[in-house]
Amino acid sequence: MKLEGRLLNEQGGDGHRGPELPPCDVPVRPLRDLLPGATLRERLELPQVSEPEVVRHFIELSTLNHHIDRGFYPLGSCTMKHNPKINDEIAMLPGFAFAHPLAGDESNQGALRVIHELQKTLAEVTGFSAVTTQPAAGAQGEMTGLLMIRAWHRSRGEGDQRRVVIVPDSAHGTNPASVHLVGYETVTIASGKRGTVDPEALRGALGPTTAAVMLTVPNTLGLFESQILDVTALAHAAGAQVYMDGANLNALVGLVRPGDLGFDVMHINVHKTFSTPHGGGGPGAGPVAVASHLVPFLPVPVIEEQDGMLRTVIDRPQSVGRVHSFHGNFGILVRALAYILGRGPAGLREVSRTAILNANWLMRRLARSYELPHPRHCMHEFVLSGRSLRRYGVKTLDVAKRLLDFGVHAPTVYFPLIVEEALMIEPTETETLDRLEHFAEAMEQIAREAAEDPEKLHSAPHTTPTGRLDEGRAARELILRWRDPTPAEQPSPHESATR
Amino acid sequence: MSQIGLTPAEERRMLDDIGVSTFEELLQAVPENVRLQKPLAIDGPLSEIELRRRFGRWAAADDAAHMISFLGGGLYDHWIPAAVNALASRSEFVTAYTPYQPEVAQGSLTAIFEFQSMIAELTGMDVANASMYDGATATVEAALLAQSATRRGRVVVAGALHPHYRAVLRTYLEDRAITIVADRGGQCAPEDLQAALGDDVACVVYQHPNFFGLLESPRMIHSLAHQAGALAVAVCDPVALALLEPPGAGEETSAADIAVGEGQGLGNPPSFGGPLLGFFACRKALVRRMPGRLAAETVDVNGKRGFVLTLQTREQHIRREKATSNICTNQGLLALRATIHMALLGREGMREMAELCVQKTHHASHASASLPGYRLAYEGAFFREFVLECPVDASRVVAAGRERGILPGIDMGRFDPDWRRRLLVAVTEQRSAEDIAAWADVLRVAGGVA
Numbered sequence: 001m002k003l004e005g006r007l008l009n010e011q012g013g014d015g016h017r018g019p020e021l022p023p024c025d026v027p028v029r030p031l032r033d034l035l036p037g038a039t040l041r042e043r044l045e046l047p048q049v050s051e052p053e054v055v056r057h058f059i060e061l062s063t064l065n066h067h068i069d070r071g072f073y074p075l076g077s078c079t080m081k082h083n084p085k086i087n088d089e090i091a092m093l094p095g096f097a098f099a100h101p102l103a104g105d106e107s108n109q110g111a112l113r114v115i116h117e118l119q120k121t122l123a124e125v126t127g128f129s130a131v132t133t134q135p136a137a138g139a140q141g142e143m144t145g146l147l148m149i150r151a152w153h154r155s156r157g158e159g160d161q162r163r164v165v166i167v168p169d170s171a172h173g174t175n176p177a178s179v180h181l182v183g184y185e186t187v188t189i190a191s192g193k194r195g196t197v198d199p200e201a202l203r204g205a206l207g208p209t210t211a212a213v214m215l216t217v218p219n220t221l222g223l224f225e226s227q228i229l230d231v232t233a234l235a236h237a238a239g240a241q242v243y244m245d246g247a248n249l250n251a252l253v254g255l256v257r258p259g260d261l262g263f264d265v266m267h268i269n270v271h272k273t274f275s276t277p278h279g280g281g282g283p284g285a286g287p288v289a290v291a292s293h294l295v296p297f298l299p300v301p302v303i304e305e306q307d308g309m310l311r312t313v314i315d316r317p318q319s320v321g322r323v324h325s326f327h328g329n330f331g332i333l334v335r336a337l338a339y340i341l342g343r344g345p346a347g348l349r350e351v352s353r354t355a356i357l358n359a360n361w362l363m364r365r366l367a368r369s370y371e372l373p374h375p376r377h378c379m380h381e382f383v384l385s386g387r388s389l390r391r392y393g394v395k396t397l398d399v400a401k402r403l404l405d406f407g408v409h410a411p412t413v414y415f416p417l418i419v420e421e422a423l424m425i426e427p428t429e430t431e432t433l434d435r436l437e438h439f440a441e442a443m444e445q446i447a448r449e450a451a452e453d454p455e456k457l458h459s460a461p462h463t464t465p466t467g468r469l470d471e472g473r474a475a476r477e478l479i480l481r482w483r484d485p486t487p488a489e490q491p492s493p494h495e496s497a498t499r
Numbered sequence: 500m501s502q503i504g505l506t507p508a509e510e511r512r513m514l515d516d517i518g519v520s521t522f523e524e525l526l527q528a529v530p531e532n533v534r535l536q537k538p539l540a541i542d543g544p545l546s547e548i549e550l551r552r553r554f555g556r557w558a559a560a561d562d563a564a565h566m567i568s569f570l571g572g573g574l575y576d577h578w579i580p581a582a583v584n585a586l587a588s589r590s591e592f593v594t595a596y597t598p599y600q601p602e603v604a605q606g607s608l609t610a611i612f613e614f615q616s617m618i619a620e621l622t623g624m625d626v627a628n629a630s631m632y633d634g635a636t637a638t639v640e641a642a643l644l645a646q647s648a649t650r651r652g653r654v655v656v657a658g659a660l661h662p663h664y665r666a667v668l669r670t671y672l673e674d675r676a677i678t679i680v681a682d683r684g685g686q687c688a689p690e691d692l693q694a695a696l697g698d699d700v701a702c703v704v705y706q707h708p709n710f711f712g713l714l715e716s717p718r719m720i721h722s723l724a725h726q727a728g729a730l731a732v733a734v735c736d737p738v739a740l741a742l743l744e745p746p747g748a749g750e751e752t753s754a755a756d757i758a759v760g761e762g763q764g765l766g767n768p769p770s771f772g773g774p775l776l777g778f779f780a781c782r783k784a785l786v787r788r789m790p791g792r793l794a795a796e797t798v799d800v801n802g803k804r805g806f807v808l809t810l811q812t813r814e815q816h817i818r819r820e821k822a823t824s825n826i827c828t829n830q831g832l833l834a835l836r837a838t839i840h841m842a843l844l845g846r847e848g849m850r851e852m853a854e855l856c857v858q859k860t861h862h863a864s865h866a867s868a869s870l871p872g873y874r875l876a877y878e879g880a881f882f883r884e885f886v887l888e889c890p891v892d893a894s895r896v897v898a899a900g901r902e903r904g905i906l907p908g909i910d911m912g913r914f915d916p917d918w919r920r921r922l923l924v925a926v927t928e929q930r931s932a933e934d935i936a937a938w939a940d941v942l943r944v945a946g947g948v949a
Contacts, residue, residue, distance in 0.1 A: 005803070005804060007609070007612075007613060007616075008613055008842050009613075009616070012845075016845075017845050017847055017848060018580065018582075018842070018843035018844060018845060018848060019580050019581075019582070019843060019848075020848075021578070021848060021851045021852055021855060021928060022928075024854075024855055024858050024859075025931055025932040026858055026859055026862035026932050026935065027862065028858055029858065029861065031742070031854065031857060034857050034858070034861045034880075035714065035742075035857065035880050035882070036880050037714070037716075037880055038714050038743060038744075038880055039717075039718075039743070039744040040742055040743060040744060041623075041740075041741075041742065041743060041744045041745055041748070044620070044621070044741060044846040044849065044850065045620050045846070046617060046620060046621075046841055046844075046845055046846040046849060047842060047845060047846075048845040048846060048847065049842055049843075049845065051580075051582055051843060054582065054839065054842045054843050055582055055585075055586065057842070058586040058610070058839055058842075059586070059589075061605070061606035061607075061609050061610055062586075062589050062591035062592060062606050063591070063606070064603075064604070064605035064606040064609070065591040065592065065595045065603065065604055065605070065606035065607055066595065066600070066603035066604065067590055067591050067592075067593075067594040067595040068590075068594040068595075069590035069591075069594045070590070070591070073596070075596060075599070078596055078597075080596055083593070083594055086547045086550055086551070088588070088593070089551075090550065090551070090554045090558075091770075093554065093555065093558035093564075094558070094563065094564050095557070095558030095559055095560065095561035095563055095564030096554075096558050096561065096563075096770065096771065097563075097768040097769075097770055098563035098564070098568070098576065098768055098769060098770075099561045099562075099563040099769065099770070099771040100563060100568060100570040100574055100576075100769050100771070100772075100906070101574070101769075101771050101772035102570060102572045102574070102909045102913070103562060103563070103568075103570055103906050103909075104894075104897060104910060104913075106562075106901070107561065107562035107563070107566075107901065107906065108561055108562070108563075108771065109560045109561070110556075110557035110558050110559065110560035110561040110564075111557075111561050111771040113557050113560070114554075114557055121541050121542075124539055124540050124541055125539055125541065136632035136633065136636070136773065136774070137632065137826070137827070137828050138827075139815070139825045139826055139827050139828070140632065140636070140825075140826075142825065143825060147670070172816075173814075173815040173816035173817070173818070173819045173822070173827070174815050174816075174825050174827050175819075176815075176819040176820035177815035177818075177819060177820060177822040177824070177825035178825040179820060180820040180821075180822075180825075181671075181824075181825050185820075186819075186820045223528065224526075224528040224529050225528075226528040226529075226530070228530070229530060229533070253539075254535060254538070254539055255526070255529070255534060255535055256529055256533055256534060256535060257533075257535060260533050260535075261533055277593045277594050277832075278594065278595065278596040278597070278831075279592070279593055279595075279830075279831045279832030279833075280592050280593075280595045280596070280597070280598070280604075280606075280607040280610075280831035280832060280835065281595075281596060281597035281598065281607065281629070281792065281828050281829050281831035282597075282630075282774075282828035282829050282830045282831045282832065282833075283632075283773075283774035283828075283830045283831075283832060283833060284828060285774075299670070320670055321666055321667070321669055321670035322635070322663060322666040322667050322670055323636075323667060323670055324632065324633060324635060324636070324667065324772075324773065325573060325633045325634055325635040325636075325661075325663050325664065325667070325761070325772060325773075325775060326574075326633075326663070326771070326772020326773055326775075327771060327772050327773060328772075328773050329773040329774040329775075330770055330771040330772060330773045330774075331770040331771075331773065331774050332773075332774060334554070338550055338554060340541065340543065341541075341542055341543040341544070341545045341550060341553070342543060342544060342545055342546075342547075342550055343543060343544055344541070344542070344543030344544030344545070345538040345539040345540070345541050345543070346538060346544070347543070347544050348539065348541075349538070349539075350503055351503070353522060354503050354504070354505055356522075356525055356526075357505070357510060357513055357514070357522060357525070358504070358505075358513075360513075360517050360525055361513040361516055361517055364516065364517050364518070365516070376528065377517075377519075377524070377525045377526075377527060377528070400600065401600075401602065404600060404602055404603050409600060409603065410599075410600050412599075415816070429503055429504065430503065430504055431504045432504040432505070433504070433505060433509050433512075433513070435504070459800070461602050461603075464602040464603050465602070465603070465605055466601075466602050466605055466799040466803055466805045467602070467799040467800040467801050467803070468602065468799060468800050469601045469602065469797055469798070469799045469805045469806075469807050470797045470798055470799070470800075471601075471797065471807050471809065473797045473798065474795040474796065474797035474806075474807045474809045475795070475809050475810060477795070477796070477797070478786070478795060478809070478810075479795055479796035479797075480612075480615055480619075480626045480627075480786070480793060480794070480795055480796075480809075481612070481615050481616040481619045481620075481625075481626060481627070482612070482613070482616040
């Protein structure tokens with residue numbers, strides 16, 4: 001009998017069950033009397049499995065994941081670095097975990113203090129006037145920042161005129177998607193030969209319809225925009241606002257403040273720069289920092305201190321409104337503040353400094369065996385091209401899959417779009433030189449294999465829990481939920497509609 | 500620094516390998532005049548001992564650290580089985596990222612597939628996604644999908660949708676796109692909804708149980724929406740769905756097209772309102788317009804079952820400005836907790852938990868309505884929450900409760916000054932008969948002050 005790889009629905013069954021609820025200690029009345037007029041459901045096809053088997057199921061699943069606590073995870077743009085354990089412990093304190101935002105400010109002074117402190121701290125780190133911590137993710141931060149820009153243009157009577165956002169071709173996909181969401185149009189400008197924004201191209205694109213310019217600094221090639229002061233000045237001269245995608249803030253902390261570069265607004269991915277765990281794809285948090293002229297437009301509620309008491313304030317007539325059910329991802333914000341206070345000013349600077357050093361060392365080492373399209377010093381990450389391997393019939397995807405056999409995660413691949421066969425590598429500051437060397441050796445071995453034994457790459461990975469998966473078949477068959485392979489005696493209408 | 504991987508000697512060697520003499524040479528692209536010359540004006544570094552002390556003091560300042568809660572309003576104090584915390588705090592789940600390389604992410608992907616299966620089953624819909632930020636933004640995404648699917652602009656909000664969800668809808672859609680149909684006795688009346696409909700309506704959004712805890716008439720709302728050519732969007736509660744007919748049940752004409760909601764009550768603490776767990780389920784016909792991540796079953800090169808992210812051509816990193824949404828994450832860890840929670844409870848446990856909520860909520864409402872000066876604000880059937888009209892301002896009841904270690908409910912005056920005597924009370928399976936008696940005592944004391 002095969003026990004591995006079963007889904008919950010394929011084990012247990014009637015009579016099996018997990019931990020019990022207590023008996024009802026108030027007088028029990030028939031549900032029909034308590035819920036008059038309500039239609040109750042007849043079927044609920046959820047699994048019935050005992051606690052020990054549920055535990056084994058999820059432990060089995062856990063063994064199938066690569067994760068930063070197990071090994072190197074150089075996923076460019078994602079900043080997979082060590083997440084200090086103390087931060088998780090603090091976030092689980094009952095006063096935080098069970099705090100309820102509708103209890104009233106008097107009941108939540110501790111939680112409000114954490115948010116308030118984090119907002120002040122992020123304002124200092126970024127060089128801006130104020131911060132909202134409400135956006136639940138970087139992409140929502142982008143939208144929130146753009147809404148504030150839109151509200152600012154409207155407040156000046158230019159709302160109808162300014163509807164275009166200029167985005168370089170190296171930008172994250174969320175940038176144009178967020179632009180679309182607030183009803184603006186994207187104009188894409190090509191990066192210059194050096195991989196950064198060409199001020200002349202920007203000058204040509206700017207005009208009376210430009211609402212904003214969105215830039216990532218350092219950009220997705222890992223390069224700092226050396227002409228950034230000219231770029232922000234040009235945009236302002238055209239009446240536009242300048243938005244910074246702060247996904248790569250981890251290269252700048254304690255070294256440069258975006259507010260000092262001429263930006264008007266930025267978002268911060270605390271799950272990247274401030275090391276909150278990625279959770280298998282969320283939750284993160286995307287606070288937004290703004291210059292003083294945008295402060296009136298911040299989402300509500302804002303937190304203000306009055307006579308030592310923290311208050312949530314919603315009476316803000318120019319606010320763009322709420323963007324989240326409550327105060328954003330508080331549990332993540334707690335971790336971010338604990339991380340920042342744990343490092344302190346010198347420690348945070350050391351984080352960015354070491355991230356840059358590690359990236360540059362690895363870049364120079366790998367430039368011996370892979371093509372490096374932009375050979376200037378990088379910041380916290382860099383992008384290689386796998387295009388020279390094409391002559392062996394090897395693609396970047398094959399390199400990525402083969403890397404998995406070495407116990408490391410693959411880099412981000414095929415992004416940014418402006419580099420062919422891109423491999424985007426971000427080592428982070430928490431890796432030792434041993435780890436970097438191990439990764440470099442693996443990459444070098446793979447480059448040799450591409451020439452000598454390309455089939456080994458095509459058929460990779462070889463040592464992972466599953467072999468290469470058929471993504472085309474998944475999209476064609478579109479099996480998105482478990483279905484009982486044996487026909488039910490009385491198929492319900494909602495089941496028969498599936499697949 | 501304990502979190503940094505390098506020693507000074509290693510740094511020297513690395514700078515030599517790179518071919519620079521100082522670190523500053525690596526920053527040559529950064530203009531000199533913007534480089535920070537002084538340390539950031541922030542606190543720290545704090546050791547673990549100091550962090551525990553400082554955050555411990557802040558956490559202890561919150562009432563939640565030591566009080567019994569009758570608070571709801573979209574966030575509930577439901578039981579979290581110990582195994583949820585034990586399993587979901589494993590590094591393998593906590594410190595992984597989005598499963599971009601499925602061969603080393605089958606743990607996360609399988610859990611997402613099981614989450615999708617359970618949410619689809621609970622809501623009675625064909626498909627569910629891997630989760631969204633929260634109930635409010637899931638509601639927004641449903642409205643946006645309806646607008647693009649119907650090519651119509653107006654969104655009709657029927658009855659008592661959570662005021663914060665309404666606010667977030669306004670932020671995303673702008674005021675002119677939204678029509679609010681006022682409730683009648685706390686619920687949505689068909690004649691009021693009918694009057695608001697027209698051929699420019701993309702969808703009807705309603706909550707069931709609604710913000711006041713009251714049950715709506717889902718089939719009526721779905722049918723009226725469909726007759727107007729609009730989609731029906733149900734904002735529902737996963738705990739209530741263990742007992743109530745799901746929005747996807749029945750013929751297509753009387754079923755919802757999209758079911759969304761807040762899944763926090765499934766194994767996740769309120770956490771001061773975040774992170775939360777939005778869920779999103781819909782009819783199969785809408786799947787290509789769906790926002791967010793989707794896991795799908797497939798096979799590997801050896802024919803072994805496995806799971807991958809699919810239909811990524813909907814998403815921003817491929818489609819950019821033409822994407823169905825700008826969302827690029829899900830709430831993976833919270834979805835995992837919900838999946839473990841539902842697995843541990845199973846259909847029997849889920850039903851029992853929901854039924855305990857109903858019994859205890861009605862026991863409490865009965866106890867309070869017999870107190871002088873208190874009465875239920877509405878007559879309709881309710882699930883786990885009810886609105887109590889108090890003889891004094893609700894803020895005084897809350898203050899009296901805090902003195903006795905009880906958070907007796909939400910002062911609804913925070914939403915509307917006309918509601919200042921209203922208390923929104925939620926009673927979960929975690930409250931004992933003794934807790935409810937102590938709560939009723941608070942009401943008695945506070946009411947006597949009048």
